Amino acid sequence: xxxxxxxxxxxxxxxxxxxxxxxxxxxxxxxxxxxxxxxxxxxxxxxxxxxxxxxxxxxxxxxxxxxxxxxxxxxxxxxxxxxxxxxxxxxxxxxxxxxxxxxxxxxxxxxxxxxxxxxxxxxxxxxxxxxxxxxxxxxxxxxxxxxxxxxxxxxxxxxxxxxxxxxxxxxxxxxxxxxxxxxxxxxxxxxxxxxxxxxxxxxxxxxxxxxxxxxxxxxxxxxxxxxxxxxxxxxxxxxxxxxxxxxxxxxxxxxxxxxxxxxxxxxxxxxxxxxxxxxxxxxxxxxxxxxxxxxxxxxxxxxxxxxxxxxxxxxxxxxxxxxxxxxxxxx
Numbered sequence: 001x002x003x004x005x006x007x008x009x010x011x012x013x014x015x016x017x018x019x020x021x022x023x024x025x026x027x028x029x030x031x032x033x034x035x036x037x038x039x040x041x042x043x044x045x046x047x048x049x050x051x052x053x054x055x056x057x058x059x060x061x062x063x064x065x066x067x068x069x070x071x072x073x074x075x076x077x078x079x080x081x082x083x084x085x086x087x088x089x090x091x092x093x094x095x096x097x098x099x100x101x102x103x104x105x106x107x108x109x110x111x112x113x114x115x116x117x118x119x120x121x122x123x124x125x126x127x128x129x130x131x132x133x134x135x136x137x138x139x140x141x142x143x144x145x146x147x148x149x150x151x152x153x154x155x156x157x158x159x160x161x162x163x164x165x166x167x168x169x170x171x172x173x174x175x176x177x178x179x180x181x182x183x184x185x186x187x188x189x190x191x192x193x194x195x196x197x198x199x200x201x202x203x204x205x206x207x208x209x210x211x212x213x214x215x216x217x218x219x220x221x222x223x224x225x226x227x228x229x230x231x232x233x234x235x236x237x238x239x240x241x242x243x244x245x246x247x248x249x250x251x252x253x254x255x256x257x258x259x260x261x262x263x264x265x266x267x268x269x270x271x272x273x274x275x276x277x278x279x280x281x282x283x284x285x286x287x288x289x290x291x292x293x294x295x296x297x298x299x300x301x302x303x304x305x306x307x308x309x310x311x312x313x314x315x316x317x318x319x320x321x322x323x324x325x326x327x328x329x330x331x
Contacts (some may be wrong), residue, residue: 002028004073006060006106007080011034011184012121013220014043016077020086021047028052030069033080034059040324042315043183060102063109069163070109075117076281077229078106081153092148099152107163118171119229120160122237124214125150129276136214136280137175139237140247146274157237164235172232174225176240177281180301181218182308186316190302193252194309195316205273209249212278216304217296227290238290241281244298251302252256258306 003020007013008031020027033039035057047053058065060080070076080102103120110118115240127137127291130146145151163169180190193203224240232238246254252266286292296304309316318324 001075002073004030004069006032006076006078007039007273009035009039009041009043009055010079011038011043011181011188012146012179012221013079013229014183015181015218016079016222016225017044017053018047019219019226021050021053023226025052029054029197030062030073031055032058032069034177036082038185040183040185040319042318042324044192061097061105061224066105066109070106070115071073071113075119075229076106076110076115077119077121078103079121081121082149092152092280095148096155099149099263100155103156103159107159107169111163111167116170117229117234118163118169119225120157120171120173120257121225121234122157122173122175123150123153124175124177124241124279124281125276126154126157127279128305130212130278130280132212132278134278134280136241136282137239138282139175139218139239139285161235170209170234172228172234173236174228174240175281176221176224177214177216177242177279179216179218179221181305183315184218186319189248189251190255190305191309191316192299193255194259194306195320197255197261197265198310198313202265202267203252204267204269205248205252206269206275209247209252209268210277211248211275212245212280213248213251214241214280215244215246215251215298215301216240216294217298217301218280220294221297223295224286224290224292227286227292230291233289238286239281239283240286240292241283242294242298243283244294244300245278245280246298254302255306258303 082098127141145154164171184191
């Protein structure tokens, strides 16, 4: 199989590229990434000379490029997205452009090239916010996005389904919970806290820290997408969760404990605008239909992740300083 992976230089995309090339060494991957701030070619240094791997710098909004690339592959796995909620509050335009119009550009190319499969990677945030005792999100939960980011992802989900119903495009969608693991851009909660503590800086906790998220190790997420891509039912959505609901304060304390830091390293900051209270995922559909469930416990996963950031200081320090962008320019 020849795959076009969009956003493959980002956190989840890069992990997915490694997963596929390791599990299916005969597959070929074309990695398309615009290399905006979160795309980092240093994530893929270990495979840049693999003959079955090709990198293309480009924007999914470039319709001509999308037509050309999609015509040469069997399937698309679409990760490319602006994904940081705080940035979406400050700059909503780029989120709508990339997440909505970029997805539309890809869908048009897929429709016109008789693609065998189009898998769209989305988020649990499209479902809105849960109260403490509400049942977890599932595939039938009504959409209720609360931020410009989640609204743009909800729009892209609807477009993907529309192309299935209108044009018989062979699509699948996955909505996942919060990912963590190696290569995550250090603006996100776990890598930000870990790297701040290594640098002797405090960790910024929004509000009281009582907001709840379900945490999914990126390796488990990649395996779920793999199963959906190969065995998922066309036209269907699959919710992918980590079975690990934690408050932000619980995460904070686990990281502090693991890094032998005290409570004095916590800095409570003004809460995020429209901060969703709780996300939770019911993954029973993908478990019953495809036999997938998370294999990495949060306790093991967070320990492994902290060690990865400790052992890869050069990687994240180059991101925090901006030096990583020089590597991209040289490619």
